[in-house]
Amino acid sequence: MTLYFLDFVLLIIGLYALVVKRHIVKKILGVAIMEYAVNLFLILLGFRKAGIAPIFTKDMDINTFIHTAVDPLPQALVLTSIVIGLGTLALMVAMAIRLYERYGTFDMEEINRLRG
């Protein structure tokens, strides 16, 4: 339980950075931290006590493997969401660069004011 809770605290820290911080790159870093927190939460859900990685090797017996392997489904979900996070990060950095080029500053408040 405390692992889930600590992970949720990490998510809240990322959310805090996203909402309160005015620097665009800090907002992007906040999003990155929230992505880590969610991915870690999904893998934490799939962990099995004294569980081994779901990779079947030659010297294993299939029956003991089935009862000790960790849950492969959340890992499939997390692999997808890591790459989605990379995609959104690339888009955000591209926009940050262009915003800096147009407004000359990374400060979101300044940009809102200039935009009128």
Place this chain on the structure above:
Amino acid sequence: MKKNKQSGMTFIVKTITNLIIGFMMVFGAYIVLYGHITPGGGFPGGVMIALAYILITLAYGRKVVESMVSGIAGSIADDFGALVILILGFIGLLIGGTFLFNFLPKGTPFSLFSAGNIILYNLAITVKVGMSLYIVFLALAILQRVVTEDETQEVRK
């Protein structure tokens, strides 16, 4: 690799890059090809190969890398990677009646060609992920130089 002196980073970085590039490419290829036997798969392998090219860009500057894999060739390879995934899906739809059906024979568990068209998907995803991340890095690199030129100090790129 022609070593033009003025662009790219210091000599030390260049020699280290020469040493590492071979290892990164081989390790990336291993992760992709054995993705269904040992940990790894299309995505990490593809990104690793893209990182090898990005390392060359950082160390030697864009001109050297563009001569090896140009932006246009990269985007065409990217489109072909995506097309291969789609075509495999459609073939599965024709043969097995459902989209993305695994129609190739499954083979013996620990051999290389053991899991039907999983290996084909892995290769297609490697080409797609690797090439698209390489191109987007080139785009980011190009723009970065333009920004610095506006500030009239030539950045050694």
Place this chain on the structure above:
Amino acid sequence: MTALLPLFTAIPVFSAILLLLIGKFDKKNFPRIWSVLTSLSLLVILAVIWGKGTIVHEMGGWKPPFGVVLVSDHLSRLMLLIVNAVAFLVTIYSYIYMKKYEDYLRFFTLFLFMLAGMNGVVLTGDLFNLYVFLEIASIASYALVGYGVDAEELEASFKYLVLGVLASIFILFGIGMIYSVTGSVNMADIARFLTANNIADNKAVLMAVGLFILGFGLKGGLVPFHAWLPDAHSSAPAPISAMLSGVLIKALGIYPLIRIFYNVIDMTPVISTIFIVIGCISMIVGALMGSGQIDIKRLFAFHSVSQMGYVIVGIGLGTPLGIIGAIFHLLNHSVFKSLLFLSSGAIENKTGTRNMKELGGLKEYMPVTSGSAIVGSLSISGIPPFNGFWSKLIIILAAFQAKNMWAAAALVLTAFLTLMCFLKFLRHAIFGEASERVKGAKEASFAMVFSLVIFAVLCLLVGIFNGWVISNIIVPAQSVITNKLGYISSVLGI
């Protein structure tokens, strides 16, 4: 028949990639023709599978709870109709409109990906798959909002991107919690597990419910999280703001809410009151903030927020009549809101400004565009012969029937505010004396006028034949929503 379902996402993706490949050689005509053909072919496929009951397609040949499954029941087909019909007409409209921007090869690629993402969201029966296709549609729309790469558009699309990613993270966290409690990601399997073990009231599911309302509410532009909507919809190119307001906030925001809170997790009284409260606030705040606007696109964007409030109130009421009214309003709103945004695009294209004060007397110079704008404004404010009137009437009746006086009062007040606001728009922009900017304007080109006229005719036809539309399209969709056990048995086949 089941083999046709994956085509809804495969064909737009296939033609988008082909577009990128062949577009390198012929940048001018191939992209536009090809995307019109693609959206037409999707409409043809929809016509083929229209009346066939619930069709289930198991991806990769695996039985539902183990593989990903595509479910096409009446509700999904209604949403497919809305998404693909509006997309087809918007593609025809942007055939000419996009000339203003040079590079429209990437525009049509991203447009087709957004279409594929929305079709994927509407069709899938799997919670995580819904998240993946929601991401495809959202990322395509972030880039499309910032397509003009101008100072305002970049700022608006960055704000939209940040809030969109926030919503996706909350949705993924909610999916994780549901997975931990029920052990599965397939919607029908979750529903079966929750009803079998009646643990719908355990705290983890409640938190997941909260996260879903937060995430999908943000994607649907409901009030506490609507900050991005006016900027994004007004600074996007006209066809994109028509797609965003007309279809995207419904397919990514409202449809998942309906599907999850009626077919997966039970609609408890607590959730329905939350829906009604959010709906009422959205209606009133959207209408109030809309009335103060000068820029016609921002005015339409704020009214999108308030019209979505109507739909959410209808859904929150939970009575069959309320749901019928909500879905009917969903259909109507996508027709007349796309019409309004496309006409604002035509006006901006020809007169160069979106400022109501500077327009005036458009009816002499752009008769067809102003005619369609009049039809759109009348139907959004609920004037009898047009479609908006019937759906608003049904929702108000449902509110009275459900003895929810607060909701009924809010509904009537918003209807009145919307009417006032759009009369002001008509008086400023269409009637009155012509300003110097309008004098030089001539009628929009044929493709733009064509889709405007078709939307206007649809507004009128749906308004007149509302009886037929309700009984043949809306009631089957409503019966699917309220019949949760039917959904579970048709998907899992038990």
Place this chain on the structure above:
Amino acid sequence: METVIILHLLLGFMIIGSIITIEIKNMLSAVIAVGAVGFIVSMAFLFLGAPDIAITQVIVEILSLIILIRATINVDNEAIEKKEEHVLSNRTTLIFVGVILVFAWFAFHSLRPFGEPLMRISNFYLIHGLAEVGATNFVTSVILDFRAYDTFGEAMVLFVSISGAFVILRRWKREQHKDFLRIDKEH
């Protein structure tokens, strides 16, 4: 038992690292701090028995670090000193966050206890994976065969974000009638 302790330690480091990321002034060191948090996450994945995800996390982490450093290297790296709290006054955010944390604490108690996942669907994958798919890496068999549609969708997500980044990054000289479109600000 000791994996739980190690995981608590790692999570503690992550929280410290992310607080450093937010509060530090120089932008470049903030990016480095996020890189550190990312690598600790990858270590946690190793302890949780997910080697695939650890490799992917490390590699994607390196790439996002390069892209982030690329964005912040040539620009003024000092954070904005102006008054920070503009969105919500400190007290309301703290109360709001406090309420969420308390509710989350009770919600996480009714989740499955850590270490005993409800393996309803995954048992099918583990039992039938070897026979019907033939891949010994079960995560890959889930990704590329049982749920191949997710990976198809996700490959397209990357494709969309790359062409989206190109749309944003393209050098494009709009025709001179750009100001013609601009809304007149002085009205």
